[in-house]
Amino acid sequence: MQELLKNxxxxxxxLASLFNTVGGELFNxxxxxxxxxxxxxxxxxSIASMAWVAPTLTAILTGYLADRTAHKTRxxxxxxxxxxxxxxxxxxxxxxxxxxxxxxxxxxxxxxxxMLEGYAGSLWMxxxxxxxxxxxxxxxTSITSAASNVAVVISAGGxxxxxAILGNRFAVFALIxxxxxxxxxxxxxxxxxxxxxxEVTGNGSPVGKHVGLSSSLRMTLGEFxxxxxxxxxxGFGCLVNLLGTVLQPxxxxxxxxxxxxxxxxxxxxxxxxxxxxxxxxxxxALLAADPLRRLPMAHLLTGVMAAAxxxxxxxxxxxxxxxxxxPLLVMNYLLGKINPRFMTMLISTVGEDHLAATMGVVQxxxxxxxxxxxxxxxxxxxxxxxxxxxxxxxSLTGLLALTILLTGLLGMNAxxxxxxxxxxxxxx
Numbered sequence: 001m002q003e004l005l006k007n008x009x010x011x012x013x014x015l016a017s018l019f020n021t022v023g024g025e026l027f028n029x030x031x032x033x034x035x036x037x038x039x040x041x042x043x044x045x046s047i048a049s050m051a052w053v054a055p056t057l058t059a060i061l062t063g064y065l066a067d068r069t070a071h072k073t074r075x076x077x078x079x080x081x082x083x084x085x086x087x088x089x090x091x092x093x094x095x096x097x098x099x100x101x102x103x104x105x106x107x108x109x110x111x112x113x114x115m116l117e118g119y120a121g122s123l124w125m126x127x128x129x130x131x132x133x134x135x136x137x138x139x140x141t142s143i144t145s146a147a148s149n150v151a152v153v154i155s156a157g158g159x160x161x162x163x164a165i166l167g168n169r170f171a172v173f174a175l176i177x178x179x180x181x182x183x184x185x186x187x188x189x190x191x192x193x194x195x196x197x198x199e200v201t202g203n204g205s206p207v208g209k210h211v212g213l214s215s216s217l218r219m220t221l222g223e224f225x226x227x228x229x230x231x232x233x234x235g236f237g238c239l240v241n242l243l244g245t246v247l248q249p250x251x252x253x254x255x256x257x258x259x260x261x262x263x264x265x266x267x268x269x270x271x272x273x274x275x276x277x278x279x280x281x282x283x284x285a286l287l288a289a290d291p292l293r294r295l296p297m298a299h300l301l302t303g304v305m306a307a308a309x310x311x312x313x314x315x316x317x318x319x320x321x322x323x324x325x326x327p328l329l330v331m332n333y334l335l336g337k338i339n340p341r342f343m344t345m346l347i348s349t350v351g352e353d354h355l356a357a358t359m360g361v362v363q364x365x366x367x368x369x370x371x372x373x374x375x376x377x378x379x380x381x382x383x384x385x386x387x388x389x390x391x392x393x394x395s396l397t398g399l400l401a402l403t404i405l406l407t408g409l410l411g412m413n414a415x416x417x418x419x420x421x422x423x424x425x426x427x428x
Contacts (some may be wrong), residue, residue, distance in 0.1 A: 004140060009194035010131050013124065014147050016187035020080075021148050023180030024117050025155035026162075027087070030173045031110060033163060038098055047107055056367045058115050059122075063360025066122030073127070073188065073195040079120045080185030084178045086113050091174035122356035129347050129355075130198035137348060139288050142340040146285035149336070153278045223350055223358055229415040233342065234365050236301055236404055242369030243397050244331075246377045247308055248273070250393060253378065254315050254386040261314075261321050273328060280329045284336020292337060296416040298408025300334045305401035307331035312394030316387050341418045349417075 004010055035044035069075050086109050094106055132140045166172050188195070224231050255261060255269055262269045292300070307327040314323040343359075350358045381389040408416075 004132065004136055004143060007132060009191045009198070010128075010140065012187050012191035013128070013131065013195070014144060016076075016184045016191075017121075017124070017144065018147050018151050019180045019184040019187065020117060020120065021151035022155050022158075023083075023087075023177045023184070024114060025152050026158060026180070027110065027173060027177045029155065030163065030170065031106075033168075034094065034170050035103075037168060038103060040100060044103055047104075056364060056370075059118060059360035059363040060357070061360070062115060062119040063122045063356040063358070063363075066119060066125070066356035067354055069123060071196075072123040072199050073192055076120055076123055076188045076195070077185055077192075079116050080181050080188060083113050083116055083181040084185070086110075087174045087178035087181065091171045091178065094170045094174055095168075122359065125347060125355050125359060127195055127198045131194070134348070138341065138344040141343045141347070142285045142288040145336065145340045145343075146282050149278055149281040149285065153275075153282070223354075227349075227415075229412065229417070232407065232412050232415075233297060234362055236298075236400075236407075237342075237362075237366035238369045239400055240301060240304060241366055242373035243393070243400060244304065244308060244335075245370040246373045246393065247311060248277070249374055249378055250381060250386070250390065251311070251315070253381050254390060257386065258315065258319065260319050261324055263321060272325065276325050276329050277332045280332025281336040284333040285340055286336075288337070288340065292334075294419050296408055296413040297338060297341070297418055298404050298412045298416070300338050302401045302405040302408070303334045304331050304338070305397045305404065307334070309394045309397040309401060312390045312397065316390045316394065345418050 031048050032045060035041065035048040038044040066072070090106055090109055093102065096102070128140060128144070129137065162173065162176070224234075251273060252270060255266060259266075263272055307330045310327040311324065311331075314320055314327070346359060346362070347355065377389060377393060380392070
C-alpha cells in the first residue's frame with residue numbers, strides 16, 4: 001500500500017473520485033429532505049428515491065461511450081464542468097417554486113449528473129489499469145472501493161450535520177455540490193498529463209476505437225461465452241443483490257415494532273446499522289491481504305447470504321441485539337472483499353476496447369433485481385407483516401447460500417481465477 005500511496009497520479013485519481021462521490025451522495029440525501037417539503041410529499045419522495053436507478057439502467061450505454069471516448073482525461077474535465085453548471089442551475093431554481101413541473105426538472109438535472117458520474121467512473125477503468133503495476137491492481141481496486149465507501153460515510157454524516165446547521169436552505173447545498181465537482185475537476189487537471197499518458201496502450205495507440213454499439217455488445221457477450229465463471233458470478237450477483245439490497249429497507253420497517261432490539265432508540269439503532277454496514281465495506285476492501293484472500297468467490301458469496309439469513313432469523317425468533325449487528329458487519333466485510341476482487345478480474349482479463357462496456361453490462365444485470373426485490377418484499381412487509389416476510393426472506397437467503405456453496409464445490413471453485421490474483425497481489 002505504501003508504494004501505491006507514493007504513486008501521485010493514483011492518489012490524485014482517488015481524491016478526485018472521492019470529491020465526486022461526496023458531491024453526488026450528499027445531494028441525494030438532501031434531495032430526499034427537499035422532496036418532503038413539497039405539497040405532494042409522498043409522490044415527490046417516491047420519485048426522488050427511485051432516481052438512483054437511472055445510472056444503473058444506463059450503465060451499458062455509458063460503458064459503451066466510455067470505451068469509444070478517445071481522450072478520456074479531457075472528457076473527465078468536461079464532465080466536471082457540466083456537473084458544476086448543472087448544480088449552479090439547480091441552486092438558482094430550487095426553492096423558487098413548489099410546482100410539480102419544476103420538481104421534475106430538478107429531478108431530471110440531478111439524474112443527468114448521476115448518469116454523467118457513471119460515465120466518468122467508466123472512463124477511469126482503463127486509465128487505472130496503466131497507472132499501477134499489474135501486481136498492484138487488486139490492492140488499487142480495493143483502495144478505490146474503500147475510498148468510495150468512505151465518501152458515502154462522509155456524505156451521510158456531513159449531510160446530517162449540514163441539514164441541522166443550514167436547515168432548508170437547499171440552494172446552499174446545490175452550491176456546495178457544485179464546489180465538490182469543481183474541486184474534482186481541478187484535481188483531474190492537476191494529474192492531466194499522467195492520466196493522458198495512461199490512456200495509451202503498450203503499442204502507443206489510443207485505447208478507444210470506432211466500433212458500433214452492436215459490435216461492442218457482441219464482444220461483451222463473447223466474454224461471457226469464454227468464461228463460465230463470469231456467467232455464474234453475474235447470475236449469482238443478480239440474486240445476491242435482489243435479496244441483499246432488501247435487507248436495509250426491511251430492517252427500517254421491522255425495527256419500528258421491535259424495541260427490544262434497539263440500542264437506545266429507533267433512530268440510534270438505524271444509525272448504528274448504517275455505520276456498521278459502511279465500516280464492514282471499508283474494512284473488507286482495505287484488508288485485502290487477510291487470510292480470506294485465498295477463499296474462492298463462491299465461499300465469500302455463501303457467507304454474505306448466510307449472514308443475511310442470520311439477521312432475518314434473529315429479527316423473527318431470537319431478538320438478540322448483538323446478532324443484529326455482528327452478521328451485518330460480517331456480511332458487508334465479505335462484500336468489501338468481493339467487489340474489488342471481481343473488478344480486478346475484469347480489468348485484468350477483458351480487452352480495453354470493450355472493458356467499460358462489459359462492466360456496464362455486468363453492473364446492469366447484477367443490479368436489475370435490486371428494485372424488484374425491494375418492491376416485492378416491502379409490499380409483503382406491509383400486507384402480511386414483518387414476521388412472515390422476514391421468515392420468507394431468511395428461508396430464501398439461506399437457500400441461496402446453500403445453492404452457491406454447492407455450485408462452488410461442484411465446479412465453480414475450480415474455474416475461479418481470483419484467489420490466485422489475491423496471492424499474486426500479496427507477493428507483489
